[in-house]
Amino acid sequence: MYCNFHHWIFVCLCILTSRICIQGNQSNIETNRNDKLSLPGFENLTAGYNKFLRPNFGGEPVQIALTLDIASISSISESNMDYTATIYLRQRWTDQRLVFEGNKSFTLDARLVEFLWVPDTYIVESKKSFLHEVTVGNRLIRLFSNGTVLYALRITTTVTCNMDLSKYPMDTQTCKLQLESWGYDGSDVEFTWLRGNDSVRGLENLRLAQYTVQRYFTLVTKSQQETGNYTRLVLQFELRRNVLYFILETYVPSTFLVILSWVSFWISLDSVPARTCIGVTTVLSMTTLMIGSRTSLPSTNCFIKAIDVYLGICFSFVFGALLEYAVAHYSSSQKMAAKDRGTSKEVEEVNITNIINSSISSFKRKISFATIEISGDNVNYSDLTMKTSDKFKFIFRDKMGRIVDYFTIQNPSNVDRYSKLLFPLVFMLVNVFYWAYYLYF
Structure with missing residues (x-):
């Protein structure tokens, strides 16, 4: 009996505790409802909203208009073939599920982006990127009464830029910044520039160490991949080296x-x-x-x-x-x-000539030329002919001497x-x- 009495007391305490918790949760829900009611037109804003489904799900593709502000281009590396830029990316689209009464716009806490559908935009050919988070995540969510959503981000990214350095340092490099949806193809999401070339600002005011921005323009192209055809936005700019x-x-x-x-x-x-x-x-x-x-x-x-x-x-x-x-x-x-060598040779020739002349004169005095008879008919000229090989050597030496002298x-x-x-x-x-x-x- 004593055990049963304690058991019933424990059951009664659990029931009372659960009722108190339920009443507390109901009071919190009512408080939250009262908070929502404090913003005109927001009382049914999230009723039936599914952030995992895009606007116009199953219907027309979502039109997303983009604008860019180029805050800085910190470095352009020829060795890595890339550049690093800090950009302000702003995306606008219309979500009919977020329409509310009035003609005002409301800026929400950036952390509420987790409860809304946002496009999966990514930077093509980006090596590394990060979202600034000082002092909080640098994101902005603004809702307009017609259901338009403005989603802004501050991103620093390092993007590949293939360079032709054959004219370095008198070269002009063409770099690109390309934006595309990661998962939604053209039948679900279509990207457009909000104001054409005027959608990009900041490039004309940049002061770079080695380059000068000559001109830039925007393009809208199609990217054909195995998973579908995607809309791609391209910002192309030319950098002329100083x-x-x-x-x-x-x-x-x-x-x-x-x-x-x-x-x-x-x-x-x-x-x-x-x-x-x-x-x-x-x-x-x-x-x-x-x-x-x-x-x-x-x-x-x-x-x-x-x-x-x-x-x-x-x-x-x-x-x-x-x-x-x-x-x-x-x-x-x-x-x-x-x-x-010529001087020494001349000296030697002079000495030899003097010796020969003195020898001949003495020889003439000693020998009588009257007793010597020289007959031209007895001279044999056969030994005076030059051989063919000797002629060739003589001609070759003569030609080489002339070439060397030339x-x-x-x-x-x-x-x-x-x-x-x-x-x-x-x-x-x-x-x-x-x-x-x-x-x-």
Whole structure:
């Protein structure tokens, strides 16, 4: 009996507790209803609303109009072939389930977006993106009386931009920002720009480190995929690189190095240390400049860039000035050696001639030529004929001697004299063709 009494007491307490909880929940529901009633027209706003179904489910596709504000483009990387931008993405669509009375608009807490249907817009070719959350998630929900929903986000994204660096640093790059629905194809969702090209703002006011925004325009295209045909919005903008930095950083120093290499043409051929020092120094400086110009670009880059062509031209002229001195100095040394050999040969011929003349005169005094009879008929000329092989060797040596004499520099000082004119003239002509090609073609 005692146990049954306690059991009944426990059952009564549970029943009372449950009634109190039910009454509390009913009071909370009434309070929430009263809160909803405090906003005119919102008392039936969520009645029968299903956030998992799009507006006009089973009917016409939802028209979503977009606008963009480009807050900044923080970095454009040639090595990674991408750019990083912070954008304000605003999407507008009409949901008839959210129509309410009046002509006012209401801005709701961004956390209420979890209870509404929103489009699954994503950024095509995005490597990484994130939504700003300081101090709260940077989202905005605004409802209009006709059921229009404004959904705004602040996003920072890194997007792929395929670049053609063949004219670097005088290049113009075309980058894209593409928006598309992830799951809803064209039969469910259609994207449009709200005001055409005027839907994008902020690009004309950007100040970038290396680029200038030349122009931009918007497009609406279709993306055919295995899961269906999707509407894709495209923002295409052109970035022209500012070449002034590279002119001061690379082009001017390399040009000065080429001009410095020409100083050796005004130095005497006998000043071997001075001319060698200038040549080697300019070659090493050009090599360092060529290596430094590639530090900002990928090591596996297969492009032959405009700056590489110019540095290659400058290196060729610098190296050519060094070779010019080598040729001139070698020709001068050869000429001096030949002159020394000619002098010694003349001295030897004079000595031999004197010896022979003295021997002949003494021999004439001792021998009487009257007793010697020389008959022309007794001379055998068969031994005086030259063999064919000897003739060929003689002709070959004669031809080779003439060829060597033709290419032999008779006056080595003329090498520097011609180089003073040819090197600057050819360098200026090459520069004219270089800048004309890369700036206008």
